[in-house]
Amino acid sequence: MISRIKRDLGLFFLALVLSALAGIVTFKLGALDRYAVRRVQELAQERTQEWNNHWLGIPVLQYPSDLLSYQELIANVRPDVIIETGTSAGGSAVYFSMLLEVLKPAARVVTVDILPALWQRTLAERSTELARLFAHIAFVEGGSTEPETLRRVSAHLRPGDKVLVLLDSAHSKEHVLAEINAYAPLVTVGSYLVVTDTHLDGTHWVDHAEGPMAATRAFLATHPEFQVAAEWNRFFLSACPGGFLRRVR
Numbered sequence: 001m002i003s004r005i006k007r008d009l010g011l012f013f014l015a016l017v018l019s020a021l022a023g024i025v026t027f028k029l030g031a032l033d034r035y036a037v038r039r040v041q042e043l044a045q046e047r048t049q050e051w052n053n054h055w056l057g058i059p060v061l062q063y064p065s066d067l068l069s070y071q072e073l074i075a076n077v078r079p080d081v082i083i084e085t086g087t088s089a090g091g092s093a094v095y096f097s098m099l100l101e102v103l104k105p106a107a108r109v110v111t112v113d114i115l116p117a118l119w120q121r122t123l124a125e126r127s128t129e130l131a132r133l134f135a136h137i138a139f140v141e142g143g144s145t146e147p148e149t150l151r152r153v154s155a156h157l158r159p160g161d162k163v164l165v166l167l168d169s170a171h172s173k174e175h176v177l178a179e180i181n182a183y184a185p186l187v188t189v190g191s192y193l194v195v196t197d198t199h200l201d202g203t204h205w206v207d208h209a210e211g212p213m214a215a216t217r218a219f220l221a222t223h224p225e226f227q228v229a230a231e232w233n234r235f236f237l238s239a240c241p242g243g244f245l246r247r248v249r
């Protein structure tokens, strides 16, 4: 009798230890996965500067995987207008323009930057060759959250336009939150607000502080009309994890 109790107790403790181990392994795998993604991201950024890409020879500060996601998103939504904050040299604006020219020739890109020099250089150097693509792009110079900039951006919108917004300018939480609040109302139902650089929170790119991800979460907490659309994040290497927000009403 005593030996049976001993055996049952032994089995019970073995089961306890095994389930605890299973729990640890499950947790560890989740944590390991997250670490692996983070590490690949760091290596891509710090060692190979994976964002240092070109589209038609113009610098485009996007991951290749995100460019594919944007392409699928744009082909899916077919917006009349893409508003982008953060033009830089214009690689992403030209990329969007090229897609729209094929998918919806009357559609256009409105792109905003506080510093016009890089975009002006692109225009000057490529004006003949890329004239067709530049014709779809309106550049607005100014701080993205300045009332005058917003007025000039809105002036490009027509009643009934389907609008998609991509935010890619400065990265502090305060700035991104101000941008989200300013541009979210322009996004039409069924379309998207894409907040880029949500992967930068806590890194040296934002002084190890909160950034676009925190801004996105703060916005979502009070705006149920937007929902995270995780299906656009199926590639692990992304500058906008959790940043694709679908307007549902």
Ligand SMILES: C[S@@+](CC[C@H](N)C(=O)[O-])C[C@H]1O[C@@H](n2cnc3c(N)ncnc32)[C@H](O)[C@@H]1O
Binding pocket: 059, 060, 061, 062, 085, 086, 087, 088, 089, 090, 091, 092, 093, 112, 113, 114, 115, 142, 143, 144, 145, 168, 169, 170
């Ligand atoms: C990451 S780059 C944009 C990259 C570009 N979208 C691309 O994919 O090639 C960020 C740009 O945001 C601009 N910027 C920074 N602060 C800004 C602000 N407050 N308003 C508008 N543009 C800003 C910078 O001048 C810079 O050109």
